[in-house]
Amino acid sequence: MNPSQLSNSVTRRRFLHQSFAFSALAVISANNGWATPLSTAAMHGASDLLMVGDWGYDSHHEGQTAVAMGMRQYSQQLNLLPQALLMLGDNWYGELAGGAQSQRWKTQFEDMYPADIFPCPVYAILGNHDYQRWPGSKVEAELEYARIGKTASGETRWTMPARWYRFEFPKENPLITFIALDSNMPKNGITDRGIDFTLSHEDQAKQLAWLEQELKRPRTTPYLVVMGHHPIFSDGPHGDHPILTRDWDPLFRKYGVTLYLAGHDHDLQHLEFEGHPTSHFLSGGGGADLYNLKIDPSQRGPYAQKIYGFSHLSVTPKQMVLRHLDSNGRTLHAFSKTPSGKISIIS
Numbered sequence: 001m002n003p004s005q006l007s008n009s010v011t012r013r014r015f016l017h018q019s020f021a022f023s024a025l026a027v028i029s030a031n032n033g034w035a036t037p038l039s040t041a042a043m044h045g046a047s048d049l050l051m052v053g054d055w056g057y058d059s060h061h062e063g064q065t066a067v068a069m070g071m072r073q074y075s076q077q078l079n080l081l082p083q084a085l086l087m088l089g090d091n092w093y094g095e096l097a098g099g100a101q102s103q104r105w106k107t108q109f110e111d112m113y114p115a116d117i118f119p120c121p122v123y124a125i126l127g128n129h130d131y132q133r134w135p136g137s138k139v140e141a142e143l144e145y146a147r148i149g150k151t152a153s154g155e156t157r158w159t160m161p162a163r164w165y166r167f168e169f170p171k172e173n174p175l176i177t178f179i180a181l182d183s184n185m186p187k188n189g190i191t192d193r194g195i196d197f198t199l200s201h202e203d204q205a206k207q208l209a210w211l212e213q214e215l216k217r218p219r220t221t222p223y224l225v226v227m228g229h230h231p232i233f234s235d236g237p238h239g240d241h242p243i244l245t246r247d248w249d250p251l252f253r254k255y256g257v258t259l260y261l262a263g264h265d266h267d268l269q270h271l272e273f274e275g276h277p278t279s280h281f282l283s284g285g286g287g288a289d290l291y292n293l294k295i296d297p298s299q300r301g302p303y304a305q306k307i308y309g310f311s312h313l314s315v316t317p318k319q320m321v322l323r324h325l326d327s328n329g330r331t332l333h334a335f336s337k338t339p340s341g342k343i344s345i346i347s
């Protein structure tokens with residue numbers, strides 16, 4: 001064990017003691033690989049989805065290709081049949097010439113995350129790099145691709161019925177109510193700057209009212225998960241988001257959101273806060289160049305790492321398990337959460 005691994009494990013132990021009534025029995029395995037029998041046995045009968053953020057990089061594709069390959073191999077090795085993919089925004093960096101007809105849809109989406117391994121809906125949300133006119137609005141192109149983009153079998157996987165929307169997972173006997181949001185807030189009151197733009201002030205207010213109405217709505221699922229491209233809290237260089245901490249976080253606390261999924265910082269994170277019902281889980285390692293962390297995970301964790309990778313959510317009525325994986329499909333960090341909010345770190 002090198003010094004950084006040592007301090008990491010000490011930190012993690014300290015975190016567990018500080019934050020949770022932690023049972024040693026909750027540790028299923030430490031530093032396990034992707035074919036660990038316990039990790040599959042533990043989630044027998046689960047519904048699975050994979051997620052990735054910040055993936056459609058324009059200048060080079062090595063990172064995206066490695067992570068996408070890892071997702072494919074991981075699914076095949078574990079015999080997973082993911083019932084959804086979540087694309088956490090920054091779907092298209094740079095120019096998307098041709099909009100919904102761009103060749104990039106084939107090379108960097110359909111072929112990269114192929115329908116024979118992922119024959120499922122791909123729920124996508126918009127990042128700041130999608131909110132660009134390059135050459136036309138990439139937001140409009142992505143909404144249009146959801147309407148017209150068909151695979152050879154005639155089905156459309158890319159799912160983005162609107163900039164913010166709700167769905168349930170899995171489709172039959174759903175366990176999770178998902179609320180997909182648009183986190184592209186005006187910056188210092190400005191909604192338009194060169195090729196970049198954001199939500200209008202009117203849409204920002206409209207979405208916030210819709211969010212509260214959806215959070216209030218009675219639901220039958222044991223879990224409530226919200227996803228948006230920008231993290232509310234992040235140990236990465238973008239840090240905590242002033243508007244989302246003001247507008248969304250109090251609602252998440254009030255309505256007991258189980259989990260918030262984000263990207264934007266090019267790393268993998270899992271943050272917990274004392275007394276906060278929401279686990280903050282960031283998966284932004286899908287292919288774009290990596291960033292240095294700003295806050296050491298020993299200060300705020302339990303986990304943050306500058307690394308390429310993707311994430312896996314596995315759910316049963318009794319618990320959900322979330323895992324961060326590197327591009328070789330090795331588990332970097334995993335935890336479980338019950339509907340009542342009990343968290344156990346798995347590795």
Ligand SMILES: [Fe+2]
Pocket residue numbers: 054090127129264265266288
């Ligand atoms: Fe990004």
Ligand SMILES: [Zn+2]
Pocket residue numbers: 089090127128129229263264265
């Ligand atoms: Zn971003």
